[in-house]
Structure formats: structure tokens, C-alpha cells
Amino acid sequence: MTSATAAHGRTRPPDTSVAVHQTPATRVLIGGGACGLAHEEAARLGARRVLLVAAPSAAVAADRVADALGPRLAARFDRPAPHTPVTVTAEAMEVVGSTSADCVVAIGGGSAIGLAKALSARTGMPQVAVPTTYAGSEATPVLGETEDGVKTTRRDPALAPGTVVYDPGLTLTMPPGLTRTSAVNALAHAVEALWAPDATRFTDALATEAADGILGALPEVLDDPSGPEPRGRLQSAAWLAGTCLAQTRMGLHHQLAHVLGGAFDLPHAELHTVLLAHVMAFNLPAAPEAAARLARAADGDPVAAVSGLARGYDGPTALSDLGVPRSGLRDIAERVAAKPYPNPREPTVDGVADLLDRMY
């Protein structure tokens, strides 16, 4: 263990080495009514023919953007799917081709935004992302795509949307369950950034503020889901959390989400909510600085705070509820331990198997 590891609970270069911090070149609008400016943002990116990708849940907001685009609306595509299946992207590419679209505006959760990234990856089209959940994909240069049940991920600065429009008004329709699981999904980005080996002062500050904002605002939003002010704070905190995800390497939490999600086709935000408190209990003893920051954010035991949020969900709260077979857990542990993401505590096969058993 290096002295830096001992001091920070993470494998960070000693203070004399050079830290590299790269911020994606994304323009961000944030505030009530911001969605009304999405058409202007598309024009700013040079759009003449816009493909509007919208989740069905965002149809009303998409109607308004379509009206504002007027003749610059080339087409609409309203069938984004989780984990960006290449078959769905191929259908949307046909629309791009037949309408000569030169820009994509995506309104919805991570599924709509993932589709916009996939189209941009194939065409170079600029993107305006208008997120309606807290998943954070809009803040990252990462695209995960699924083909024949296998998910592959690529990272390229060109994949990050040129403009992100955060309008808290679009999050008011999130049902309480989605609000809870999507916010815990965002919290996971901040938590993993705090124990990442490539964390910097910048990401520590972002992640701490994100965790503080999510843990503070989420209970208020769950008490009053239609209150715009706490919704705005929660969305801002989720923005910071997504930015952390873009700038640090993921650890055991995201690895388990990827391996379990891929193996058993599990719902993204619900899975994150089942995993997070357990991974925190596993990792935080080996990441004292992250533990201290999270204890301040939670105003107490962060594992208890997150576990309380997870237990309050009226959907699946354990791997067994998600339909994961107990017999498959050992294989997952072996896959994780064979090629671990960087993590403050070594994920041995037995250690991960035990962790999965508790999640089960």
C-alpha cells in the first residue's frame, strides 16, 4: 500500500505527481422553463433539420419543442429502448436517412439520450439532450449499446451532447418509485467518484456537493413530489453526480450493475438501488476519506441513510425480488473478481459472493 493509499483510502498518485482533469465541453442550461429554449439551442448548434427523439413519457414536452422548431422539425422518433439496442438505432437511422436530419434533440431518460448518442456516433450529428430522469447519461461521453444481448461500452469526447437542457418542470411527472430509484442511481455516481483512483480535488468537490444535494433533497421530493423547488435542487445535484461519472473511473458498484444487468436484463435504476448500500458497507471501511465526506452529507451513517432510501421503495428491494437466480451468483462473483474495475477494497470471489448473498 502506498502512503497515498494509506492517507486517502484510495490509490491516488502522491501529491507531487501530475493530475489530469478533463471537463467535457458541454453547454448547460438549467432552470424552470429551460425546455422552452431547446429549439434555440439546436439552432445554435447549426441545426436545419432536427430529429426529435422522445420517450413516450415526454410526449407533451416534445410536442412543445416540435411546435417551437416549426419547419426545422425533420421527424420524430418515439421508441427509444433501455440499453440502446442496435436494432432500434437502425430503425432511427432509417428516419435520419429519409429525412436528411442534421441534428438530434432527445427528451427523456437515459434511454432516449442513449439513442441520440448512438445516432451521433454514426453520423456526427450534434445533440441537444433534455433529461427527464436523474440517470446522468447526458453528462457523459459514454455510450453503451446492446447487440444480441451483449452490451458493449465506448467512451469518446465526441459522444457527449453539445448542449444539455435541465428543466426541473419535466421531472414533476416522475412517479415516486422512479424518483427514488433514479435519484439513488445518481447518488451511486457520486459515491463511486469519491473512492475512484483518479479522483481529483475537482471531482471530490462535485461528488460531495452531489451527495449532499441528493441526500438532502430526495426525502423532501418524496414528501411533496410536485414541489418545484426541491425538484430543482435534486436535479442540480444529479447533474453534478452525472458530471462525476464522466470524469472518474467506475468501481465495484457499477461493475456489479453492468455484470448483473447484462446477465439478467435487469431494470437500470432499480438495480442500482438494490446494490448501493451494500457496496458502500463493503467499500467504505477501505475508503476513509469517502466515508467521512458521505457521513457529513448524510448527517450520520451514510450506509443506514442509503439503505433506508432503498428499503422505502415499494418495488424490488433485493436481487431475489428482481428475479436473479441464487444459483447464478457465484458465476457473477467469479466474473467480477477475474477482471475487477478499480476499487478501494479488493473484490475477491468469496468477498463478492458474500456481498451478492446479502443483496439477494
Ligand code: NAD
Ligand atoms: P429510461 O430512460 O429507460 O426511463 C425509465 C422509464 O421512465 C421509461 O419508461 C421512461 O419513459 C420513464 N420516464 C422517464 N422520465 C420520466 C418522467 N419525467 N416522468 C415519467 N416517466 C418518465 O431509464 P433511465 O433510468 O433514465 O436511464 C437508463 C438507461 O440509461 C440505461 O440504458 C442506462 O444504461 C443508460 N445510462 C447511460 C449512461 C451513460 O453514461 N452512457 C449513464 C446513465 C444511464
